[in-house]
Amino acid sequence: MRELRGAVxxxxxxxxxxxxxxxxDLAGRGAQxxxxxxxxxxxEETRKLLGDAVARTYVVDVARADAVEDFARQVQKDFxxxxxxxxxAGVALLGTFDQTTLEEMEWLIRINLxxxxxxxxxxxxxxxxxxxxxxxxxxxxxxxxxPPGQTAYSTSKYAVRGFSESLREEFRVTGAPIQxxxxxxxxxxxxxxDQARAGRxxxxxxxxxxxEYFKKVALITPKEAAHTIIKGVLAGxxxxxxxxxxxxxxxxxxxFPSRASSMFADQLLKRRGIEQPESVANATKTI
Numbered sequence: 176m177r178e179l180r181g182a183v184x185x186x187x188x189x190x191x192x193x194x195x196x197x198x199x200d201l202a203g204r205g206a207q208x209x210x211x212x213x214x215x216x217x218x219e220e221t222r223k224l225l226g227d228a229v230a231r232t233y234v235v236d237v238a239r240a241d242a243v244e245d246f247a248r249q250v251q252k253d254f255x256x257x258x259x260x261x262x263x264a265g266v267a268l269l270g271t272f273d274q275t276t277l278e279e280m281e282w283l284i285r286i287n288l289x290x291x292x293x294x295x296x297x298x299x300x301x302x303x304x305x306x307x308x309x310x311x312x313x314x315x316x317x318x319x320x321x322p323p324g325q326t327a328y329s330t331s332k333y334a335v336r337g338f339s340e341s342l343r344e345e346f347r348v349t350g351a352p353i354q355x356x357x358x359x360x361x362x363x364x365x366x367x368x369d370q371a372r373a374g375r376x377x378x379x380x381x382x383x384x385x386x387e388y389f390k391k392v393a394l395i396t397p398k399e400a401a402h403t404i405i406k407g408v409l410a411g412x413x414x415x416x417x418x419x420x421x422x423x424x425x426x427x428x429x430x431f432p433s434r435a436s437s438m439f440a441d442q443l444l445k446r447r448g449i450e451q452p453e454s455v456a457n458a459t460k461t462i
Contacts, residue, residue, distance in 0.1 A: 176259060176309040176354060176408050180205030183254045185298060187237055187290065188264030190217025192365030193313070195224070196401035197261060202228035204405070209250045209257065211235040212264065237264045237290030238282075240297075247297035257301040259408070261311040262291040265331075267367050269385045270374025272326040279374055280327045287331035292338065299353075308353045309408055312339045316361045320424045320436045324385075343413060356407055359425070361418030362392040363400050394418075 176182070184201045188194035190212035198210055198221050208230035212218045218232040231253055235246045250257055268275060268283045291312050302308040317325050318332030336357055343355035373382045395418050407415035416422050427435040 176307055176411070178307070179259070179405070179409070182206045182258040183209065183250070183256050184259040184261065185209045185211070185250060185257050185294075186261045186263060187211045187235070187294060189221050189232075190214035191221075192367065193360070193363060193397045193400050193404075194261075194263045195221045196397035197263065197404065198230070199224055200398075200401045200405055201259075202226070202230065206259070207254060209233065209254060211237070211246055213237075237262075237293060238285035240289075240293050243290070243293035244297045247301065250298075251301060256304065257298055258305045258307065259309050259311070260294060260298045260302060261313070261404075262294040262335075263311075263313045264290050265313060265367065267371035268327045268374060269324075269371050269382055270377040271324055274376030275327055275374035279372060280330070282372070283327045284331050284334075287328070288334045288338075291335050295338075295342065302353050303351065306352060310339075310342070310353060310355045311358060311404060311408060312355070313358045313360070314339070316359055316418070316421045316424055318357075319359055319421070320428050322436050354408075354411055354413075356404075356412055356415055358404055358407070358415045358417065359421050360400055361395060361420035361424075363395050363397060363417070365397055392420075 179201060184206045186194050186197050186201070186208065189198050189210035191214070194210075194212065195217075198208055202208060202225045208225070208228060210218060210221060210230060211233045213234065213236050215232075215234045218234065222230055222232050233246050233249060236242045265287045266283055268279055295310060295312075302310065312335050314335045315328065315332040317329040318336040321329035321333070336359075339355050339357040345351075346353045346355065400417050403417050404415055416425060424435065427438055431438060
């Protein structure tokens with residue numbers, strides 16, 4: 176995407192974290208904003224931070240196809256167009272595969288994966304009308320390598336990566352003027368861990384340790400992440416890595432594909448001297 180001034184940017188998960196930081200950065204660059212989240216209070220806080228920028232907020236549950244379809248209709252009614260779509264909304268689930276239920280995994284996948292698919296599906300007609308359009312799908316460092324204790328999250332983020340790569344190629348072969356960027360952040364200091372659901376089989380102590388662990392590795396600010404994403408969009412990058420750990424795990428995955436997950440997890444913990452949650456430590460021993 177060559178120009179953001181005057182663009183209509185649609186951002187999900189805009190009530191906090193990376194979504195809020197993206198809204199602030201995009202507003203500063205002259206973009207018009209359609210901001211969505213399930214958290215209406217957080218959305219209004221984001222809106223207040225945007226000053227006199229042209230922005231509207233929408234309470235949307237991205238896990239529901241009908242809600243996202245209605246969101247796209249409202250954006251078309253309010254703005255008449257959309258040129259940048261950022262599928263950012265996401266959630267986390269604490270616990271190993273053994274400790275989580277199928278219902279808990281389905282909850283996460285509906286938001287993290289289906290929310291991305293619904294966003295692309297229902298905003299695509301608007302994006303197709305643009306001479307220069309862009310889709311940004313937020314995957315994760317765990318969409319590059321799957322560590323223990325992140326089975327549900329990695330499932331969704333690997334799927335976002337595969338979906339985005341295939342979609343990008345479809346646009347390329349059909350000549351559609353829509354670019355697709357997949358984003359792989361490392362630890363970003365957002366509320367995602369505090370707001371995460373705990374698997375039914377996890378203990379209170381495991382939940383506490385998991386949240387402490389996240390806070391120790393989440394060293395990148397949402398502002399830094401948003402700036403890196405927008406820089407990547409303007410440069411037309413297909414993939415955007417955020418943080419040294421994202422680059423590190425990407426290299427490990429390429430060089431040691433069968434061992435990358437265990438190697439990265441072991442190196443990261445050793446380098447930072449972090450005590451793992453017991454459930455993760457036990458899972459690591461089996462690798």
